[in-house]
Amino acid sequence: MSSIPKSQQVMPTPRRQESVIIGNQSYLSVLLRLISVELYKIRRRLMSKILSIVAIAVMVVFFGIISIGSIFVLASPEATFLPPPCTANLPAGTLCLDHSPTQAELDQARQRALTAVSSPLRPPDSVGTALQVGSIIGLILLIILAGTIVGGEYSVGTVRLMFTRGPTRTQFFLSKVGAILICAVLGMLVLVLIGILAGVLLNLFTGIGIDFSFFSGAWFLHTVLKLLIVMLELFVYGMLALCLSTLGRATAAGVAGALVWWGLETILGGFLFLIGNYFTGAFGNVIKAIPDYFISNSIGALLQNQDHYITATSQASTISDLQALATLVVYLAVFIGIAWWVNQKRDVTN
Amino acid sequence: MDELSPQYDGTPIISTSRLTKAFGKLVAVNDLELQVMRGDVFGFLGPNGSGKTTTIRMLLGLIRPTAGRAVLFGMDNADQLPAILRRIGAIVETPVFYPYLSGLDNLRVVAASSDMASGKANDRRLAEVLDIVELRTYENLTYRKYSLGMKQRLGIAAALLSDPELVMLDEPTNGLDPAGVIEIRRLIKRLSALGKTIFLSSHVLYEVQQVCNRVAILKKGNLLKQGNVTELLAASQQVEVRMNRDDETNYALHLIQQIQEQGANWITGAHIEQNKQGQGVLILDAPVERSAEINALLARQSLFAAEIHPRAGSLEDLYLEVTAQGVQPGNAIGMEALASTVGTPAEMPGSGK
Numbered sequence: 001m002s003s004i005p006k007s008q009q010v011m012p013t014p015r016r017q018e019s020v021i022i023g024n025q026s027y028l029s030v031l032l033r034l035i036s037v038e039l040y041k042i043r044r045r046l047m048s049k050i051l052s053i054v055a056i057a058v059m060v061v062f063f064g065i066i067s068i069g070s071i072f073v074l075a076s077p078e079a080t081f082l083p084p085p086c087t088a089n090l091p092a093g094t095l096c097l098d099h100s101p102t103q104a105e106l107d108q109a110r111q112r113a114l115t116a117v118s119s120p121l122r123p124p125d126s127v128g129t130a131l132q133v134g135s136i137i138g139l140i141l142l143i144i145l146a147g148t149i150v151g152g153e154y155s156v157g158t159v160r161l162m163f164t165r166g167p168t169r170t171q172f173f174l175s176k177v178g179a180i181l182i183c184a185v186l187g188m189l190v191l192v193l194i195g196i197l198a199g200v201l202l203n204l205f206t207g208i209g210i211d212f213s214f215f216s217g218a219w220f221l222h223t224v225l226k227l228l229i230v231m232l233e234l235f236v237y238g239m240l241a242l243c244l245s246t247l248g249r250a251t252a253a254g255v256a257g258a259l260v261w262w263g264l265e266t267i268l269g270g271f272l273f274l275i276g277n278y279f280t281g282a283f284g285n286v287i288k289a290i291p292d293y294f295i296s297n298s299i300g301a302l303l304q305n306q307d308h309y310i311t312a313t314s315q316a317s318t319i320s321d322l323q324a325l326a327t328l329v330v331y332l333a334v335f336i337g338i339a340w341w342v343n344q345k346r347d348v349t350n
Numbered sequence: 351m352d353e354l355s356p357q358y359d360g361t362p363i364i365s366t367s368r369l370t371k372a373f374g375k376l377v378a379v380n381d382l383e384l385q386v387m388r389g390d391v392f393g394f395l396g397p398n399g400s401g402k403t404t405t406i407r408m409l410l411g412l413i414r415p416t417a418g419r420a421v422l423f424g425m426d427n428a429d430q431l432p433a434i435l436r437r438i439g440a441i442v443e444t445p446v447f448y449p450y451l452s453g454l455d456n457l458r459v460v461a462a463s464s465d466m467a468s469g470k471a472n473d474r475r476l477a478e479v480l481d482i483v484e485l486r487t488y489e490n491l492t493y494r495k496y497s498l499g500m501k502q503r504l505g506i507a508a509a510l511l512s513d514p515e516l517v518m519l520d521e522p523t524n525g526l527d528p529a530g531v532i533e534i535r536r537l538i539k540r541l542s543a544l545g546k547t548i549f550l551s552s553h554v555l556y557e558v559q560q561v562c563n564r565v566a567i568l569k570k571g572n573l574l575k576q577g578n579v580t581e582l583l584a585a586s587q588q589v590e591v592r593m594n595r596d597d598e599t600n601y602a603l604h605l606i607q608q609i610q611e612q613g614a615n616w617i618t619g620a621h622i623e624q625n626k627q628g629q630g631v632l633i634l635d636a637p638v639e640r641s642a643e644i645n646a647l648l649a650r651q652s653l654f655a656a657e658i659h660p661r662a663g664s665l666e667d668l669y670l671e672v673t674a675q676g677v678q679p680g681n682a683i684g685m686e687a688l689a690s691t692v693g694t695p696a697e698m699p700g701s702g703k
Contacts, residue, residue: 010424011361011388013437014545016513019475023467030465037462045450157446161508164410165464166436347413 030167034175035182038149042179047148051141055187058137059130059195066129067202069117074206078106081113118206121199124214124310127223130195135230138188139237140259146180146238147254150339151245159348173343176242177336184234192227219310226306233299236328237262239335240295246339265294295331298324363388363516363547364409368418371404371571378404380571381418386549386564388515391542393558393579394551395669396568402551403443405568406520410440422516436465439514441522445505449494453485453504456493460508479507482537498525506537517541518549523557535561559665567672574672582668589641591632591648592625592657599630602653606634609647616640633661 016022023033042048073081082105086096101109120129153159162172200210237258245254269291276288291297301319308316317324364386371379379401386392396402407413409420411431420427422434447456457476462468466475480486483503488496496504502525509517519538523531531554538548538561552558558565559579566576575582593599599622606620619635634644638660645658 011363014515017475017478019472019478020511020513021467021471021475022465022512023462023471025465033462033465033468036468037459041448041451041459044448044455156449158448160412160442161446161460162463163412164435164438164440164442165460166432167463167465168432345414348407349413 035178038179060198062133063198070206073114078110081109121203126199130192134191142234142238143241143258146241147245147251151251154249180238188231222306222309229302243335243339265296298327361388366420370417372416391548391562393562393565400568401571438516439509440518441505447493452490454489464512483507516547520551555665569673588661589634590661
């Protein structure tokens, strides 16, 4: 039997000192304040600065590598880009030059080659290039960031400090989720813009102007959707890192776990495809269908379907948008749900 | 502790009922019934592993009790933890902050995480608490460069930030130099004078005796004693009798034991201890006001005491009495073993011993 009476009067709160300014106490205000605290901590970390520099450097270097092709074209003799002269040795149907090339033909040939090689530097191709590079480097860096901001609280011990300040554990948890989402969105946006800008600047060396005839409302919409899909990819893997670092109470658990998962999906996808081909019938089909429910394949399908809308030449994925989105929502629910539940129920000890 | 806080009114600010925490088969805290009154400076004592930190963690909601409940400010911490935490400032074990932020920036983070307004709104308060713990000069130094004592003081600053009613300090003098220890003692007294309730977990009994009005002693998760320091010490008073020769001392002990057997239940214990000069002295667990009676009893047997005086009860004696069962005073092995876990006045920096 409890010796404390069931109904006790709550003691009135005495007035605090005038110098203590209490903020808005609504749930949302507290949450927004905690998100701003998380972003402040991220901004002040040396690691975040290094990760940002690495991401930008990788993007610029990648576009720089592409531009090397243009420099190579400009430096090569013009005749390199012409079809071979027609001789008896050439196989039938091979495109060949049956006369001595004129200077205009030489110039045209070089220009064609230069246009083809430097195409990824200019919109619309550069947008796709920036998205591809950004999705890989951004994903790796966001996983590191997500693992660190969650696992670091446990490994350093600051989780004790935070959990004894007043806001609920759910609010602290949601502030981490919110901060990771903001980093995924802002990080990807900035990275893609830097990529496009780097491409445009490097394209100046080629002397080829940007043709904006591709630009239309539909192109813009589908490109924005592609950007959102890549942000979603980063967020899903970020939540995986958050979940694993919460479970493992360590940065390493989240970072290594999420990166291994990401790598394994590719390996496992190929492996299951091979097994599926080996077994015929329903069993084989089920095995082959499993990778359709992987994160990377769902993201890939969403991107492929957008490409199909943008360029008629691209094929649509066999996975529908609805299936891919549903799969990703389930992953998010599982990762966030497990991490939240553990966060709520866990005893915070050493 | 002579003066009580102006807020002291006997209203329980912390009440626990059969509070229990088990980690598997290990019962860290067992059926704890604790009462801390508003305005108390409450000393929470016990050797390592006695369950002090586990209790603090349960009170702060960091861990969930296996059984029992804790009520703070009239609210059950299982249901109204956020409302409770808003009224508490706490250090749990060694304070930990973000190593890449300065002391000031860490306090900014803590303030914004404590429902205080973010931005520069609380800059005045931040300056105040940094002044209290004398860290203003080092406010822009990165936390990882802080010494242990500075970290401890920053922890106290963080605990005081929102001007809480209840301040829970878990070993606040760990790593502090003598001046720092004295400063913390003064700070606790100052906070108490301001009406704060202080919950102080410590090994350093001398410190606790200096500042606390009430204490609880825990051992292996069980509450051994709880109450007012003055009353507890009064109950453990002793009379020290020094004879001229050791054979007289032995005979006096024999005589007292005989008297006890004959029904003198006001003498609850008697033993011989070595004093600082290496001489055996007779220690009687008996009320000080009966010293004259003791003297008369001995004199009737032609035993004339060279010296007879009350031995001031100390928290250390009380602690040893209730925790070290089987460890006899003067027993070197027992005392050494205890000294490794319990701070003594001799160990206290600046104690003058």
